[in-house]
Amino acid sequence: MFDLQGHRGARGLWPENTLAGFARTMELGVSALELDCAVTRDAVVVVSHDPELNPDCTRDARGRFLATAGPPIFTLTYAQLQSYDVGRLRPGSAYAARFPQQQPVDGERIPRLADVLTLVRTRGRGRVRVAVEVKTFPEQPELTPAPEPFVQAVRLDMERTGTASLVAILAFDWRVLSAAQRQMPQVARAALTEQQPGEDTVRIGSPPPSPWLGGLDPEHFGGSIVRLVKATGAGTWGPDYLDLDAPRIEQAHAQGLRVVPWTVNDPADMERLLAFNVDGMITDRPDVLRALLEKRGMAVAPRVPREH
Secondary structure, three states: OOEEEEEOOOOOOOOOOOHHHHHHHHHHOOOEEEEEEEEOOOOOEEEOOOOEOOOOOOEOOOOOEOOOOOOEHHHOOHHHHOOOEOOOOOOOOHHHHHOOOOOOOOOOOOOEHHHHHHHHHHHHOOOOEEEEEEOOOOOOHHHOOOHHHHHHHHHHHHHHHOOHHHEEEEEOOHHHHHHHHHHOOOOEEEEEEOEEOOEEOOOOOOOOOOHHHOOOOHHHHOOOHHHHHHHOOOOEEEEEHHHOOHHHHHHHHHOOOEEOOEOOOOHHHHHHHHHOOOOEEEEOOHHHHHHHHHHOOOOOOOOOOOOO
16 A cells, blocks of 8 residues: 655644644545654653744744744743644745645644554554654754654653554654664664755765764765665655655665655656655645545555544
8 A cells, every 4th residue: 555644744734743633634544644753841752843833833822923933842841832822824924825725723732742642543543654753953952852862752652652553763863763773673764865955964975974874974885875774774765755766766675665755745746756656655735645546546545534
């Protein structure tokens, strides 16, 4: 079955990384929910893409959008974080212009990872997985815990909720993958990469080795991104879809790697990548991708029944 993953739930349709968004995305029918993690000052793992509160989707207790980014989630307690509403986009913002079909769900708070995992276990009934991106920043280490304790906190939430079999750990910072392999070797892992100008986590041919690679040096792998990913021990490669072509995908498959690119929203790009035989895609518009898969007669994830 094609691995259709809803990016931050389905942020093209509903508020990103929220319980309401995740529930509705499961009802739409995806194989996995992709989400991002941060940690509060009192060591609660929460679901947020940004290490700081995003002013384009965050309102304070008075209902006013934040004037600027921040404060960092790592400086707030979980109780403090709950005073912010993340259920609506700021009118006129670039974010709102990018996703004009996103429906607001006022009152949504940044959820705990444990609450999302419990939602998936109870509503998904083993049919929906969770792709948990552990977001650390090698060049800004003050924004999060170090990889080892961060992974430990995620692992404890997985154990408490009984969801280890449903979770895959994703990371651009490959130190996270090493920590996950040590702490929970049975859990699937995906190595994320980006090789775009100004946003290059791999930096092949630019010594010294990138701090995102967890100590691996591309020069030791002939400058091959595929061989580099294979060396992490991860079973899945998650590249920026703009970095992919057919030969790279063939090389990855020859190395036994699954290829699940991000974040693919345009139908033409979806069609191109399907022709390249990718194993899955991460998308803000799982409804669009699902329709394309059904049109091709490909097997798709079942829809989770709506709660009444």
